[in-house]
Structures are given as C-alpha cells and as structure tokens.
Amino acid sequence: MASLIRSPFGQPIMMRKSYGDALVELGHARNDVVVLSADVSSSDYSHMFEQSFPDRFFNVGIAEPALVDAAVGLTNSGLIPIVNTFAFLIATRALEMVRTHLCYGQANVKLAGAYAGLSDSFDGPTHHSITDIAILRSLPRMTIVVPADPLSVTRLLPQIAAWEGPVYFRLCRNEVPQIYVDNCQPQIGKGITLVDGDDATIVACGVLVARSLQAAELLRREGVYSRVVDMHTIKPLDVELVASCARETGAIVTAEEHSIVGGLGGAIAECLAGVCPAPLERVGLNDTFAECGPYLDLLDKYGMSVEAIASAVRRALKRKSTAGQLENHLEVTQNA
C-alpha cells in the first residue's frame, strides 16, 4: 500500500506551475480544448497555454460572469472550455452563471479555481476561498475534484476534460510536496487509501493530504494506527469507501483547507449519517474568516496543523471507545 507514497516526500513544486504544464500537455493532446481567463493568467499560469496556443485562448477581462457565459457559448459548439480565475470568484460572483447554464443547462464547461483555500495567503480573506466546495457541492450535476499534489494535477486534468458535464478543479497557488510515486493513477470518483490502519480513518483532500500522512506517522509512534484516504473527488463521493472505512475503523476524521461547514467534512457527515454512523471530527477553518500571513503559518493558526489533525484523531478515538462502552452498557442493561 505504502508504495503509492514517496518517502520522504519529493521536492515541493508550485501547484499552479504543474497546472500550467498540464494545461499545455492537454492542449497538445486535444485540439477541442479552449482556455478562458479573466485577466489573471499570470497568476493561475494559464498564460502557459496562451503562449502555446494563442488562437485557443481568450482573455475576457475582469468579468467573471461573462467569463462563464462565453464558455457556455463555446461549448454549445462542441468545444471543451476550461475557465480560469480565482476560486472564490467562480463560487461567488459567477455562481449564477454556473448554476443556470452548467448545472441546470448542462453546458459542458470545466472550472479551474486558482488560489483556493488560504493559498493566496498574503492577499487576505477577500482572496481566500474557504466556502467554494460547500457552495458548488450543493449544485445538482456538479463534479468537484481537489488534487493533493503536482502528479494528481497532471493525471486528473485530462480526465476532467473527458468527463461529461461541469467539473470544478480546485487548485492551490503554492509549493506543495510531491506525495505520489509516478505509477499512481488517480481516477475521478475513487478515493485512494494511502496508509492502512484499523483505529481510525483520516479522510483528506488537497494540501491537507500531506499533513494527514504526517499526522498518521505521529500517531503511529503513539501506537495509534490510522488509515489515510485521499478523497480527491468530493462529488460524486466514493460512498463505498467511506462506508468501509467507517465499518472497519469505527471513527473518521476529515481534513480540508476549507470551512468545516459544507465541504469535505459536510459531505462525509451526510454520507455517514446515511450509510454507517460513526464518530466524526472535522478539521478545517472553524466557521471563520482567516487573516493575511505566511501560508503554512495560516494553516497552523486556523486549525489545520499536523498536530490539530492528530488531536482530532485522538478525540474521535475517545468518542469511539465511549460509544463502545455505552453500547456494552446498554447490552448489559437489556440482558439483565
């Protein structure tokens, strides 16, 4: 199992740079792909596609609603538009366009949300995107993919282009460690079990996958064996995997660079309530805006440190054993 993970992690790479590279590669592989930008292409690295394919790149200016609408027009003619701007603008300013045309109208447009989570850290909460998963996940027909490392970006982007229907690809701005070995082949809709364990499961997405692996290592030294799952597809959720983790480990922790309201944690909570109730602890921003500052420090301060994940696992374990004792107690009482 552990063969999927590099040990130690590979040299950090800018995720946006790997996205730019992947976009150019996709442009070579498919001539029906067109790329749209709302004038932040030097930030999200879609400018790399512009340099390689200037005739298939459209900068619509700082106009996010028109950005999505123009893509709706392009896909009506059989093209695969990939829309690029900051994640929070896709999920807020352009939301009505996304809902009406991509989700209701079934326009086959792909959304690449740059600078997601706290990764545009120094620009502060106006530019952070901590509710995008919750907002977009509520829309029928939407697919949401959150890559954990550069290789995930490279392997998932061509699948997104080939996917039928709208997809939101949530991307980090910054350097992220290389987690996966080269032969890893993530598939949209299938979570990946990275580390096995029976005591609890950490279900993570995006940059918190690496931190969850570190938390699992820390816990292992305490004698706690956590399973770690990279749930890169938040919707449609890999319900079978979540159910088997809940059955086999009896306690779940979610870890995401997002509010604990409505994102991965919300999705897993809904799933557990429906198929296999188990104690759940959610790691993420605790229903609050953050502030500006260095990226890794922000993750730590706002509840997404390695230690915070480990603590959440310890809490979940405690609840699991309490629940077990209660169950035994009830059984004894009933038998008496």
Next chain:
Amino acid sequence: MNGCVADLSNKLYAYGTRHTEEMVRDLSQRAYEYRIHVLRMVYGRKSGHIGGAFSIAEILTALYFHQLRLDSDNPGWDDRDRLVFSKGHACAMLYTVLAHRGYFAVDELPTFRALNSRLQGHPEPAKTPGVEVAAGPLGHGVAIGAGMALAARMAGSRRKIYVVLGDGELNSGVIWEGLLLGAKFGLDNLTVIVDYNGVQQTGTTKHIMPTEPITDKWASFNWHVIEIHGHNMAAILDALDLADEIHGRPVVIIARTTKGKGVSFMEHMPQWHGGIPSEQQFEQALVELREGVEQWQV
C-alpha cells in the same frame, strides 16, 4: 378550445432572398396567429408572460421562417445558425414558433408549464428541441452569443449567431461585459436584437432604470447600430439583411416595440408583464388578435 386558429402553411422563405409584399403579409399574419397561441397557453395554465412574448412576435417569426439556417429534423446540426433567447420569460412565443418550425408538435403547446411538460416555465435546452441554452435569469445572452461567435470563427464556419434581448435586461451588468467582449473580438458574425418595448416588470424602463440614449450607448461600445420599428416585418427583414453586410464589428438591432402588442388594454402596461387575463379579458383579447390576423388577409 373555442375558436379555431387558421391553418398555417408554415412556409419557409429561403435565407438570402429579398422579401416580397406577399412574404411580408404572410409573416405578419402568422405573428398574430402566434400571439393567439401564446394567449391560450398562458390563459390555459393561468401562468406565464404575455406582454414580452407579444412584443417579439414579428422578430421571432422573421428569424425562424427566413433568416436562421436550421434543420428541425437535426437540431444538433453543427453548422446551424444559433439563436440565444436571452429574455427567457417570454418563452411561450419561442415555443410557439419552434413548434410551427417543426421542432415538436403544435399540439404540445397547451402543456406549457404543466407537470411533466417538455415546455418548461423558462427554457431548458435538454428538454425542448430547438432551445440552445437555458434562460430565465436575465442578462446572459450577449456573452453567451459572443462565445458562440468565437467558436464559429475558430471552426471557419459561416454560421451566424443571433441573440434576442429584452430591454429590462440592459439593467444587468453582465450585458455590458458581453458588449465589451463582442467589440474586443470584432464579432461580425454576431447580431443582437433588443426588443425595446420600454416596459419592465414594475414600470416603464424610463422610470425603473433609464437606458436612453440606447443607440449611443451601443455605438460607443463599438457596435454597429441599426434602429427599427420592431413590428414592421419589412423593416425587420431589411435590418437582418443589412446586419449581414457589416464587417469587423458586431451588430445590434434596436427594435422599437410595444409590450403587449396587439391587444389594446395590454399595450404599454407593466401589469401585463406577467398578468393573467380573466375570462372576459381573454375573450376580448381573442377578438382583437383575430382582427390583427384579418388585417393581413387579402
């Protein structure tokens, strides 16, 4: 249903041919027939939007029975002209025209807005043959049309993109984003028709949100502007011909129309944006619309 709608020939007048007196008379008459269908659809369901549907009767008739190159047997034909129906609330008229253009049976029109109907309250492309994009929330048409025009240019296709806007939609910011986009790329395969009827939901556009001088606004955004009387079939056909001759810039046709056109008590009245006629009003409207039909009969 009482009364009967005259048997329509649904004749197509080939794109590129100059209009004749007979063609103008025939299409004008049909526009009134289509108003009767819309009246019945909305009255039958006690739901829908009559005023803005009546103001685009001639425009849609001219587009679907002359200007647009379409194949109703093959709605997905790659090289079809596109019509983006941006003022989605007026879709009773769009459905009526699509049915007569052969996309589905005219008999299906009375299912408008009913449970299980393909004819949704606002257009849904996956359900209704001939509908290109979803519409309802206002303001989308120009930017979507610009995307379609870019795609046509990339494909080296001569297909054309038409967008039908309401004037109330011009309040919306994304409309003006679309204008910038059309001008930036010099999309001369894009023609926008504004149904400038001067009335929106709660009052006249002049009072709710003044948009005049509207021709100056579009011209200053580097669009070629044509201004016409939007119920004059010959003027509409001329404007569509002229739009084909403009190169290097997108074209807007400001069509001066009358909301509720054809029924005296509905004309220019904001309450007929979404008003539902009583039985008496329905009968009165029917009489007036039949007179409208008759005025074009020889």
